[in-house]
Amino acid sequence: MRFLSQIFQPVITIPKGAKIKNTEITCKSQKLLMECGLVRPTSSGLFTILPLARRSITKLENIIHHCLEEVGAQRLSLPCLTSAKLWKQSGRIDSVGPELIQVEDRHGKRYLLAPTHEEAIADLVADIGPLSYKQLPFLLYQIGNKYRDEHRPKHGLLRSREFSMLDAYSIHASDACATNTYNVVTDAYKKIFRTLDLPVHRVQAPPGDMGGRLSHEWQLPAAAGEDALAVCPSCHHAARARQPGACERCGADTCAVNSIEVGHTFVLGARYSEPLLAGFVAPDASTAPVHMACYGIGVTRLLSASVEALSSEKALRWPAAIAPYSAVVIGPKEGSKEWSAHGFDRVQDVARRVEQNAFRDDVIVDDRHQLTIGKRLMMADRMGYPHIVVCGRGALEAPPRYELFRSGDAEPRALDLNELLATLADQRIRQPVDAGADYGESAG
Incomplete structure (x- = not known):
């Protein structure tokens, strides 16, 4: 049993319009998490997660672990540092460019603090391959810290330079198999958000720098969100849109709401496996690139987004499953x-x-x-x-x-x-x- 007097919880009062260690207070979740002694900024876009918030994140991670293990996912841990040459091979080092935090070791080899690990997974498969079709499919995942050199970090944990993220990767012999696993993981995502009792919408989205043939964002309505949805109050269908209109599913008028992206999923095909030589041996003994899909949930972002969506200006409100x-x-x-x-x-x-x-x-x-x-x-x-x-x-x-x-x-x-x-x-x-x-x- 814990006693509140023993909890490390440095409560502070933030004056209106204040800046704390170069951190502007721009939304209620940021203000409440800081004032209530749950997070503490160290510099722009970087935060110390204090004990009570750490408990909430652990609870959230346990929900994610449960739902992914339930569909056969296997947990692994990849290094935070990824060789820059892999990103050159995939072609992403130039397209993502300014958002990457790059370092050089004493031997002159260049690495980056990975914001995501598609290249690393493809390189892992290539290193142990070619795989037999009998070994496919499989689904790997991790929860760990990722890094992005945000041009202007804001909204606390909603847009920071270091953040905790679930990233999962499935490996397949065919596009049909990849699509089937994608649907299975989609159901796991739905269970995660149902456990949290959050109205998260899956909306089709362009793949962007990630690439691939299919992409969905998972969006949580919240006033401070920088994305926008058109949501149908009749059938609850949602789509990315800045202006309301007629719902494509039922024809009813939609409502425009701001939203926060808390997850993203992609069917990648051979986007990474082909340039990084990650292949498999088919039943006829021919070789081909594996098909990949990837799945992400911003763990610290989801925590902050749920607080943003549920709280008042003066009091925190949590999904009951992840309250400290x-x-x-x-x-x-x-x-x-x-x-x-x-x-x-x-x-x-x-x-x-x-x-x-x-x-x-x-x-x-x-x-x-x-x-x-x-x-x-x-x-x-x-x-x-x-x-x-x-x-x-x-x-x-x-x-x-x-x-x-x-x-x-x-x-x-x-x-x-x-x-x-x-x-x-x-x-x-x-x-x-x-x-x-x-x-x-x-x-x-």
Whole structure:
């Protein structure tokens, strides 16, 4: 069990229009994450992820791990540094150019801090190949830090120079097989966003510098988004568009909304395998380039985008599955009448029972008993904990009753301990993926 007084959470107050270490405050998610002690800028476009935000990211990574492992993906870790010669072979070093952070070692060999790993995967396949068609298809993935030399980093984690990303790559003997796996991974993406309860739209998009024959962006509506969608309120179809019009699917009028790209998927064909000589041996003993597809989700961007979409200007709101803690327990103020009857030992017992019955290892106790309940309740609401349990005046009753505040509820509920535990356990059961499952340390 964790106690809030022991959490490293450097809360700050940012004056309106302020700049913090050359970081302009340009959106509410950036402001709230910094003010609430979840991230800290180190320089333009670079951030330290502090413990509570790190917990949320770990939960998000666990959801992604679960959904990808469920469709047969295999996890690996690739180096952050990729040889520049591979990007020259693919032709991307010039087209992507200014966004690449390049370095040179003491031997004069050039590398880049990879923003993505298509070349590295194709080189891996080439190095161990040619593969037999019997070894195909397979799906590899990692979650790690990526790098992009943004011309003007902004919006905090939404557009930074270093960011955490899921990148996955599937290898195939045919375009039909690549398309089939693409559809399977699309279903996994849908489960990820359904677990987060976020209205993310898959929209067809140009492949751009990545190349390939098919590309989809995964867009989350949010006012601070720099992309735009036309969304049909009737059939919920969405398309990239700056202006509303008639929906191509049902003909109804669409609505224009700003959005944030949180993922991108591509069917690449031989775009990388051909120049990098990644091939396979067919049943007739002929050789051909493998077909590839790739899949990305910006993990830190998705975290920030979800906060951007759900929060108010004054308080954080999380997808329940990735809140830093699912529940916080607030005890009476020290020295009060309630404290005499329901002191710290009993507060800890309530928290322990909530952990055992509902949120395993996911409950924190606000043990700052020198503060009033009202003050701590206000701070807990600003942090956006999905469930706030208050041991207040009702704890003097027989049996004791506890106030349960939940995000989205207009009023708290007064419940005895059994009712409280049953209500919270029901919330846990409704989660389609256990965000607290242990999938090991994240790469990077």
